[in-house]
Amino acid sequence: MGDKDKKKAKISTNKKKEGAVNQDGKSKMVKPKETGKSKMVKPKEEKEDVTRSGKTKKTAPPQPCVAKCDPNAGDHVRRWFNRALEKGVAGLREEFGQMRRYCPANMTVHNFTINWELGRNRYKDVPCQDKDRVILKWPGYDYDYIHANYVPTPKSPKRYICTQGPLEATAVDFWHMVLQEETQAIIMLCNCIEKNMDKCYQYWPQKPGDSLKFGDVTVISEKATQVPVVDNIVQTNIKIKATPKRGNPIEKAIWHFQWINWPDRGVPPCNHSVIHLLNMVRQCDTSTVVHCSAGIGRTGTIVSIGYMMERFQNAQTCEDMPVIFKEIRNCRPYSIQNDIQYLFIHRVIMFYFAERYRTYDKSDPRYIKFVEDYNQAIM
Numbered sequence: 001m002g003d004k005d006k007k008k009a010k011i012s013t014n015k016k017k018e019g020a021v022n023q024d025g026k027s028k029m030v031k032p033k034e035t036g037k038s039k040m041v042k043p044k045e046e047k048e049d050v051t052r053s054g055k056t057k058k059t060a061p062p063q064p065c066v067a068k069c070d071p072n073a074g075d076h077v078r079r080w081f082n083r084a085l086e087k088g089v090a091g092l093r094e095e096f097g098q099m100r101r102y103c104p105a106n107m108t109v110h111n112f113t114i115n116w117e118l119g120r121n122r123y124k125d126v127p128c129q130d131k132d133r134v135i136l137k138w139p140g141y142d143y144d145y146i147h148a149n150y151v152p153t154p155k156s157p158k159r160y161i162c163t164q165g166p167l168e169a170t171a172v173d174f175w176h177m178v179l180q181e182e183t184q185a186i187i188m189l190c191n192c193i194e195k196n197m198d199k200c201y202q203y204w205p206q207k208p209g210d211s212l213k214f215g216d217v218t219v220i221s222e223k224a225t226q227v228p229v230v231d232n233i234v235q236t237n238i239k240i241k242a243t244p245k246r247g248n249p250i251e252k253a254i255w256h257f258q259w260i261n262w263p264d265r266g267v268p269p270c271n272h273s274v275i276h277l278l279n280m281v282r283q284c285d286t287s288t289v290v291h292c293s294a295g296i297g298r299t300g301t302i303v304s305i306g307y308m309m310e311r312f313q314n315a316q317t318c319e320d321m322p323v324i325f326k327e328i329r330n331c332r333p334y335s336i337q338n339d340i341q342y343l344f345i346h347r348v349i350m351f352y353f354a355e356r357y358r359t360y361d362k363s364d365p366r367y368i369k370f371v372e373d374y375n376q377a378i379m
Contacts, residue, residue, distance in 0.1 A: 072315040085366040089373035096339040138176040140245030153310040162332040164295040165200030172214035184284040188258040189298040199293040230273040267344040300335025
């Protein structure tokens, strides 16, 4: 082989190392030393997010983000699975019945009581406990109350904020909380009107280009789309502008996800919607706000699933479900209102591991019976 041929062969070899060809024939650059590592993909669209400090950062549209599991997570999943199948649907319903009235020991609701007369609470029989409540610190306002509590996970001590559906009188407080906590995503699990009953105030503009003003906050809808893969969740890209009495003007972009067919005190069909939605907000590094109407039933259900999935991913046990149940209620009392929602938590996690990722044998007769009994229970 001549010198020219050797040079051509060397160039050809280097190109093979540096370039890979996709199925569509387009070249894809891959660094040889980093082929075993995950790569960050630059989003196609970015929006400016001006924080309270006056700094500007980029906010990309959300993409599903599946967390990596600890190598030992599978053992905890199998133990949890076996317990649930041994209990069965009837056993889990009985288990919930024994915990139905559980509330944190020495729970106080002083702030809820004071603010009831001021019209800042939606339901008199759903108090907000003082412990773990979100304290508003918005400039120019002489009160700090909102019906909301933090719920921790292994990822963060303030991973979720569970709150009631905003009232007309508290919509401005809701947006103050979103800005104060630098929230990146809101999950709404109800409709504003359900069965001719007011469940939540229309606190955001649905139509792209429309805006709503609440005190010193202006909320602008930029884009509304159906979430890909699932057909029951609407994503609205929202821009918030605020002009506090003290400090710099604030401008922030957030994502609003509305689940449009989750019935009050009930459950939606079991599919990958819950996990897909949780994966959409997994990339958020601040508190995700979750609400339905009261902020305990549907809200507590999806937050419990998110909490358990993070425990599994960090190789932490979820085998003792009464402990998990009480940990959630210790932060947001009255979460998970009924046995059907308790069953739904189990069914969604089973679906994820047995039917979607097949980490558990779905041909197990106990699993088949569980699914049949579950379907009968929710009819």
